[in-house]
Amino acid sequence: MITAKLPHVFYGGDYNPEQWPEDVWRDDMRLMREAGVNLVSLGIFSWAQLEPRPGQYVFDWLDRVMDMLAENGVLADLATATASPPAWLAKLHPESLPQDAEGRRYYPGGRQHYCPNSVAYKRSAADLTQRLAQQYKAHPALAMWHINNEYGCHISECMCDVCAAQFRLWLGARYKTLEELNERWGTAFWSQHYADWDEILPPRKTPAFCNPAQQLDYKRFMNESLLALCRAEAEILRKTTPKVPVTTNFMGFFKPLDYFQWAQDLDVVSWDSYPDPNGGPDEYTHAACSHDLMRSLKGGQPFVLMEQAPSQVNWRAVNAPKRPGQMRLMSYQALAHGADGIMFFQWRASRAGAEKFHSGMVPHGGKQTRVFREIADLGQELKRLDAVLGARIEAKVALVADWQSRWALELDSKPAHLDAVPHLRYCYDLFYQQNIPVDFVQPEGDWSQYKLVIAPVLYMLTERAAKNIRGYVSSGGCFVMGYFSGIVDENDQIYLGGYPALLKDVMGLSVEEWCPHPQKCVALLPGKSEEIPCSTWVDVVNAKSAQASAVFASGYFAGKPALTINEFGKGKALYAATLLEPSFMSWLMSGFIEQLGIGPALATPRGVEAVVRSKPGRQFLFLLNHNPRPETLDLDSWSGKELLSGKTVQGWLTLEPNGVAIVERKKQGG
């Protein structure tokens, strides 16, 4: 349970009472009760209202809101309000405005207009956090702290002189000597040798490709600069309210922040999910995948869906409304994948500002609207699901996700550009379509609970990660690696002598060349005539101990292996030298999965998701119908109470379009 103060599924949204006159607040309380709201994220963008002039704090209005919430049985996920500094900060400290690679400042008028290394910003943010903690530490409405908001979503990099100076200190701490930095950055190339720390700059606009190690370290530095802001606030809050959990809202596969690192500093993972209602299978699959990533960040601990849209958003080219039932379905999908809280942005749709066309739980049209009715219905329905709280997902399959490798992979100047996330999705989808749960792991993490671990394009491979993989396979694990893996070390320096470096013996092969985007490329299974299309990439492989499961049938590399399997220690290591068409891979993996004893939650038609959450003695089967038609399912061995209807189900069950069922069964001795 996330906090003992709220032993229910969290339900509510961002609450910005400062945008409305106080008489609206009273209406808010009535509507929150009607909608079953039990938690609101309060004051996220209220810094300028809390501190209208430097050092002049005005908390009375927030006092009244907090009191009113407490009176109405609603708890607060109280913000530190540091996400958007007041205009006076920019006026007093123009150097606090962030600067891009071309030297252009970002100005106030939007939000997040602060340099992550600005001393003035850091001091003011810390002061405000301290004041808020002090003011509300004992308030009965306080349930959780909401640090800042979506760190880095607009400004994930600043290139100003303050950052440059800080970067040099960060580099000094990392490399100790300039000699070491020159070696690690490969500055012998293009005459980039540094003779003085002060010569080093952020990767600003350069005439030609900027040094990749410099770029990579700047990504690390910026990730850590932002994390330092979060840590500074967390530390203040924990000193004052040691028992109140802290969170900040993540953004799924957001590239600039290494959330595996961030999650260690937070009590609760929470995140914001905005699938496109028009997006179809790709979007709901991506939502599922992202939930699984978020759940994995803290080892499977339930997370909070901190923001989703009640209906439309405002920032796409076309902002489709969620159709009737769609918001409910996506909410239950989050629960199915491990969420213990379903929250929205925002409670009441704004009248003014850049997000006024973002839908709210209370639309501009008020409570007599389809959207509010669906919100209120869901809020009441969720009250039946206290039992699910804390239940976990037991995955036997893991995908290797590594922000560090991704940062390096997606730099310029590669044989061809490859993106990490689509490769993860390619793998994820193979399992998702079979209702097999998947976790995400780091390359250096503990993989002992998994029967199968897959690492697509693990471009950067550290020695520790290689050791981890070696140990996993030799102890009996099954490991699958994709092309263009094991290429560089942590400074983006290429390993010499063939790939995947450090693991050639484990994989039983050595890669000699890369052929990106091969033309009309096909592979064959040995002894079969069916051509399997492949795309995106070809590693030209020299097999050693590995056996070819498929070979290329075209290109100058015809006859070379496209897919190999190698016995190593007690385990198996597979290598995919190309991207084989998903339907073939799906068929291939099926057999493999069966062999490893990795079973699906339930066999369902395409478009119907089945996920199981478990806790000692109890299992909850979530069934979600994403199809625009009713689907009838064979429940197989599942029978028990369907929690939303309260009825007992077994045998066949029909789900309406957007329909959801949650079947609970008792487990023996769990």
Add this chain to the structure above:
Amino acid sequence: MITAKLPHVFYGGDYNPEQWPEDVWRDDMRLMREAGVNLVSLGIFSWAQLEPRPGQYVFDWLDRVMDMLAENGVLADLATATASPPAWLAKLHPESLPQDAEGRRYYPGGRQHYCPNSVAYKRSAADLTQRLAQQYKAHPALAMWHINNEYGCHISECMCDVCAAQFRLWLGARYKTLEELNERWGTAFWSQHYADWDEILPPRKTPAFCNPAQQLDYKRFMNESLLALCRAEAEILRKTTPKVPVTTNFMGFFKPLDYFQWAQDLDVVSWDSYPDPNGGPDEYTHAACSHDLMRSLKGGQPFVLMEQAPSQVNWRAVNAPKRPGQMRLMSYQALAHGADGIMFFQWRASRAGAEKFHSGMVPHGGKQTRVFREIADLGQELKRLDAVLGARIEAKVALVADWQSRWALELDSKPAHLDAVPHLRYCYDLFYQQNIPVDFVQPEGDWSQYKLVIAPVLYMLTERAAKNIRGYVSSGGCFVMGYFSGIVDENDQIYLGGYPALLKDVMGLSVEEWCPHPQKCVALLPGKSEEIPCSTWVDVVNAKSAQASAVFASGYFAGKPALTINEFGKGKALYAATLLEPSFMSWLMSGFIEQLGIGPALATPRGVEAVVRSKPGRQFLFLLNHNPRPETLDLDSWSGKELLSGKTVQGWLTLEPNGVAIVERKKQGG
């Protein structure tokens, strides 16, 4: 008549003698006579020649030009020459250079490189205007003043510190208190509250969407900053030469300037029209539509086509020449729609500079060219049309065009991006294709002369406008409103409680949701089976007193009205909840138009335009054949003298490709 000094159709062009040696001037005079030129726009880009060093004025060459013109019977639309400051201004006053949202200055080397709020520019421009007025106030060649040139065409916004300071003053005058500004701008959103006027900035580069009210007010401020420049010059000119009309050249639907506002300060509306000769029906329809807008700015008063190309322009990706006859046809189209002057850019094609490949009335090849022959023939021909001067167009249909609403509509962060002008064109074309004249009106204007007024996407609706509409309908008018109307007030703040706000009772309905870009959307007429495609947008409508004329047959809003009609007071109010395919709307409107007694000028084949200009006792029917084949027309009740040929026509008339006829008939008691 625009000026008693020139009781003929104006004919001529921009005359830039400073680009040529004086012996060419004498050739110019001969050729002007040959071409029937009676007016030239003189000296528009001659500031640097008139004031080569600050305060050192050199007018002798212009004296000689003016004298020569007078001697040759050509009048001058004399420029104030302030459109492109000399290089010395930038050198002495670098702060006079405009700055974009990213802080980049624009440099000399092109034209219009001045900040509209630059004190140095304003002072120098005023001095030059004063000197010119003084110098030529009594010159016999002076017929009209041409202020500046195409205000804002390149630099319609400057974001410099001078503008920032001026913007604050402008805001102070508009909102009086900071509290009011904070309220109107919705600064409670994203922590944008201002505690001091000095914190306010132009909408420069921001990390996220910039405050929309700030953006909107900046558009107003820039429009007014430029207008202030124009007014300052007009004031100087009127003091010195109270009887000489002043104009500045407009640019049709140019977004940054609210020409309804500007026209009030000018004696004559003039504008520059550059349809693409390769553009086909869309381009000549757009030209007609733009002429009608220009004519509407001063309540139907004849305007001047100040610039058009004799043949090619130089600034498109592909600059097609006007084919033989095309320049003549487009010139007569301007006359048909209310012009009393046909002018060109420019008299003599330049040898050097950025526009040297822009065609001239006198091409680089001289007078022995197709282009000059067509120019000279037209000049002689226009002499037969003195009678048409001052005649007006009597429209019963009006379209609502509102720059303010357009500015707000086209800001970022909407359900989907909608452009105002294509919506006006969609409506315009329905009437244009039937030869029904159309005026443009403002939402708060006097609509009493119109039987039908149409407002597509009138996104911003002020209380005064709503009152105007209510009064119009209740008094018997017929009003059609399109989707996404009545959404926000003048500060882009959303009205609560359903749309179109302030007019729900007039329209008899309330809009609850928006679904932009619906997929495969169709509507049905009640009781009919033909599916009518619709696109772009769906308003989900709850009908009250309104009757559905068509309903949606697909989407989650199936069964909701797509088109409604409501009886209100003595009038009717129609609402279109989607964009129905034009052929259907055209068919629908036909019946409706007949019912309202709005007749076409004449029924003609597609591609042949018929427009009537009238004056007391006389009517002129313009017939224009845009098709590449001859067209034979039934003149119906029209008979009389065809002014270009001098022959009497009745019954059937054949127009050649690009052919034109102007039939005059006497009216009873007009």
Add this chain to the structure above:
Amino acid sequence: MITAKLPHVFYGGDYNPEQWPEDVWRDDMRLMREAGVNLVSLGIFSWAQLEPRPGQYVFDWLDRVMDMLAENGVLADLATATASPPAWLAKLHPESLPQDAEGRRYYPGGRQHYCPNSVAYKRSAADLTQRLAQQYKAHPALAMWHINNEYGCHISECMCDVCAAQFRLWLGARYKTLEELNERWGTAFWSQHYADWDEILPPRKTPAFCNPAQQLDYKRFMNESLLALCRAEAEILRKTTPKVPVTTNFMGFFKPLDYFQWAQDLDVVSWDSYPDPNGGPDEYTHAACSHDLMRSLKGGQPFVLMEQAPSQVNWRAVNAPKRPGQMRLMSYQALAHGADGIMFFQWRASRAGAEKFHSGMVPHGGKQTRVFREIADLGQELKRLDAVLGARIEAKVALVADWQSRWALELDSKPAHLDAVPHLRYCYDLFYQQNIPVDFVQPEGDWSQYKLVIAPVLYMLTERAAKNIRGYVSSGGCFVMGYFSGIVDENDQIYLGGYPALLKDVMGLSVEEWCPHPQKCVALLPGKSEEIPCSTWVDVVNAKSAQASAVFASGYFAGKPALTINEFGKGKALYAATLLEPSFMSWLMSGFIEQLGIGPALATPRGVEAVVRSKPGRQFLFLLNHNPRPETLDLDSWSGKELLSGKTVQGWLTLEPNGVAIVERKKQGG
């Protein structure tokens, strides 16, 4: 022979030992011997290693490398190392960083981050050059000097204040008086008159099109600024080592530098060729065309292919490897077109830096790789070709390539954008496909050796060039000119009175109008009915003495000539008023070529190249099969020794895919 020191085909690559520990150097020497390397380009990016702090030179490591090379029989094309300044230069002299048109600086982190007019850069570069010359002037390994590297490849224009000041001086020297500059730049247009030299700026960001003469002169100024850098280094080197040839590496049709001008200052032309291995016929034809241009720069003198990729590059979106045999084939193509040296970037593939995925002669995988095997095989094979050194190509056809005209043509604001190089390629391909050798000439050059000279879009035509053309034709030459030629003088000022100006009598016609991108345009041969598609452009021509060979059959210019021929003096002048489809032109030119007695080297199937290099008494026929299948050729009159196999060939010869043969025959009395 390029240098007596190395009487063999140069073979080697860029050698950057500073990127590797010294034990790798010893391996380098072994592998160089194995690969037949005889020359390396040394130290191109080693400035920061040679002068780690200002004025502190460290040459000992380079001494060791030079000694080791000498010991191993490898010579050095020693770099002046000035292509990428050390980071300290930017720190000490921030003004040395280049600035773009929008005022943005380029920072260190890549390479080439220097303003070409920076005094600090120039002084430091000269000092380093002087030191290097002094240090190695007598070293036995020194064979050639490699000045800088690919001048201008990233930074071909700087717009900073230093450049502005220098530009004014340059203009002062060019135009003497401001009056003259105003006249030549056409500053009477748009009020751009200058009253003081200090008012003149580089063509920075302007609100509208920047003055074209200003843009054009800035291109000249920047070309000369960069050339001045090259000349300064060459002068230092020649003073110290008068007998060592100097070169800098060119980049084919690179637009910013007028290589005809540059070649005069160098002893050897060398260049870098990077065709896309996936690019097919267009890419290998372009490589051939570029070789021919490079060969033409110094009147046919053999050049050096200074850089090519052993396999992949790193800077395309998709970087395909060279397939087996492709690198060898492209190397022999260079030899066939006049190269006496085949070099690579780079010797050993880098582990770090922006180009680490650029292939090397020694791949990351070491010598046990396909790429190294092919490199080593070629190195050994080339040793059989000493006889070819110095042989020349005898062309009877020339194409007019003029950087000055191209700069003007490709400025903005034309009837439509036309690019010069595709027009040259259109012409080139007609001959290339028939194995007819082509040279490139300047418009003012000596054309006496050519039977046929073709000038497509010679937009700018100087009086000297017109005189040259007139003389060529009247003396019996055959000259073909394409549309939009003879339009402007050297200041981009339009000639009046019809085109091609200065040559209307030579061509026997006058162009009155231009119609760019005509729609569905066709031409007809007189008396024939087959329609010949034409595109891109139409000159509307009034024929005088010229005879129409084809006439337009559509458009408003139907009946006007599309292609003309005029007898003038003893010669013929053809004019193409449009772009006729290549197959038609190819057919047309065939007859014409036969008539002029211009024969192909050998008739071959499409995709097989035949080129002849000759020297007194000997001819070498290069045969290159670009097709993916074997091709069997009829050697016709050719018989003799095939140099690669050592066998005597005659009659029929079969070339494998990527196959090459070089047949030598003795000539009578050559």
